[in-house]
Amino acid sequence: MASISIPIPLRERAKSGVLGWLATVDHKKIGIMYMAMSFSFFIAAGLMALLIRLQLAAPNLQVVDPNTYNQLFTMHGSAMIFLFTIPMLVGGFGNYFVPLMIGARDVAFPRLNAFSFWITLGAGLVMLIGFVFGARSDAAWTAYVPYSTKAFSPTIGMDIWLIGIILLGIGSTLGAVNFLVTVYSMRAPGMTAWRIPMFVWAMATTAGMVLLATPVLTAALIMLVADRNFNTQFFTANRVQLWQHMFWFYSHPAVYIMILPAMGIISEIIPVFSRKPLFGLRAVVISTVIIGLLGFTTWVHHMFVSGVDPAIERFFMFTTMVIAVPTGVKMFNWLATLWGGSLNFKTPLLMCIGFLATFVIGGISGVMQGAIPIDQYVHNSYFVVAHFHYVLFGGSVFGIFAALYYWGPKITGRMFDEKLGKLHFWLMMIGFNITFFPMHFLGLQGMPRRIATYDPGRGWELGNLIATIGAFILAFSVLIFIINAIKLRHGEPAGDDPWEGNTLEWSTTSPPPEYNFLEIPTVESDRPLFDARMRTPQI
């Protein structure tokens, strides 16, 4: 690998200690803070899920009262989406690895980057502190009007929730601008479009979606805040669908905002652990961008029973189903990458296989629900709960853990314990499926989501009990991960490139120096480090 010299920019010497973190504009430190914040919210929202599952373990339980239950599922959904999955993938991994993978010394606007993080953390704390001190929304993460208006949700908790999400939207919009400019203008010499790593492609597509979708949600939230506090009339009678359109115009793309980076992650890991290039790289890139575009054309499928003209519904049924084609292309390309490879079953690859095995179920049930007649039956039932957990846990969360095991050694300079990693994977795989697979049947048996309890005799007892048992296995698996992460400080030193990686982040030290690369590398293919290994005679 050739390289050219660009002087390291003069910057204030990095401060150490607490001030070093508070004042940092280093994309890596900001990335680590995003990861730490997101993982904390993952734990908090996960504990809420355990309470939810305890309450539903048997009919008519009163582990928490119905009011608290409703607040719990509202915060569980909001936190998992807005405070864990998105900031972990975009803020955490995106921040840390996009500059490293394109051979840059930082993002384009480091101070803006720091601002994005601190506003995100501030928003998270506003929501969390509100929750802890009893100012809680109970309107679900969808906050449908008129339930979320002053008349039916008079408490301050609803306003705090709205303001929290508005602030998060500002943080992620600014972050998106930063990523787009960084990827567009700061790539290492020679990194043409087809040599950009898949994760970076996914992040750029995601950033484009965030930039186009988030302002619509932010507008809707501000309108609702105004309705509640300044007597404006945006969402008054006869306009209940307006909120749903604006909300889902953001929140359907949000699903792709949460899954595309995870797809990017496994597109990096599978080739490395198969010792093969990504099969059909260009098709995967094009599919990613097409998913990003089509993601904006499907939002009405959340409204098939709320009163939309049937002709319009048919159009959205079409677009919804069409998304399965580029998604299927990626699925088969990943399988073809594994096919004929030399598979090294370390934890990162296991997590990717977990992704493939479970995400396909979420994809298939997505097409099933896309069929309007079926949606008119399963809408808002536990079938939907099963579906999106297969997409967002089976997909995104397996992707997040794959990334933590894959890049953890780069970030910390230490290797995870493989035995604990494998235990974590198997427990998570088993616990996840035991928790969420029975929910398909519960939904088909007529169990609606968001109910605080249920009467016996509807055929829901067994499925709920199994799901609750699964949830505790799942929680235990995350505990194993935490133990593994704590043990990391005594882990084996990782060296620069423990996995025989393909991309530029593995060419620098672990952890990388503040300036990332002593000399800016030049790139001649989509796998610069693979090329370098092939050229270096093995000793």
Place this chain on the structure above:
Amino acid sequence: MVPPVTRDAVLINDLYNVILIFAVIIFVLVEGLLIYSVVKFRRRSADEMPQQIHGSRPLELLWTIAPAIVIAVIFGLSVDTMSRMTARGTLSNPVAHVHAINDVAARQRVERAQPVDLVIEVIGRQWVWQYKYPGGDGVTTNEELVVPANKNIRLDMTAADVIHAWWMPQFGPMIYVNPGEMSYVWFNVPPGDYIGQCNVYCGVAHAKMISKVKALPQAEYDEWYAKQAAASSAATRPGDPEVGRDIFMNSSCIACHYIEGTKAQGRVAPRELTHFASYPTIAQLDGFENNAENLAKWLRDPQAVKPGTAMPNLNLKAQEIEDLVAYLLTLK
């Protein structure tokens, strides 16, 4: 799925079963390839270097076109099911919305859409479904809708407060019931008892917003209706606390009210009713003394006694009020 009892539910069920076949095939294919790869292509030596294949145009075309065909078939089947759901016999257009409650032209279109034997007005409110029968006899029910079996029924639905959804899984499709809008549902079901519940989150007692349909043979329905019509005008016997208790425990009262040691575990109402009879006043209203006469007045129309109270007018019949009063005054 739960056993379908309407033609629309059967159509949905059939479509589901067909798409499930595609789903299982794709699932088995993907998981099969994955498991095969995992077993077969395990790394066997540290310096093993597999063939570097960057892609294959024919294969990639295959797995672009094949899924596209499957999707096209599923789309076609779905559209076909939709069109049959809107064209079957007299029960056309099973789910319909009109976006303004006073859109006269739209309502006339609904009325012309098909012959119906019985039209019932439905109001969804936090947290009860209320059904009002035509005919001026003042017959109303809460939670449970009683209809003649094997007749074409239309429900004209709206919501009093937030969005609710009316879903009887055995009838097939659900529909949102929006405030300020009308939603229409047609069905024709065999005799039986059916159960469903509100399917849009609507607040603290959402889980207890049950909807039941009892379909009776015409003769039994007529008998039931005559009894209701008579009961709605005047009480025919003194209040019976046992009957009152049954009414209380089997209706939406328990969604909001709490009585220790019973299935009434609602926590919406500010005071529990365990010792209701020993409270000096009703609804914490100064001067509104807790006695049989005031209690009957309160149950008849809570809003008239205490405007703004969360307790809705449940359209109780005279006899039901007598029985409930008798029951509630036993809670010492």
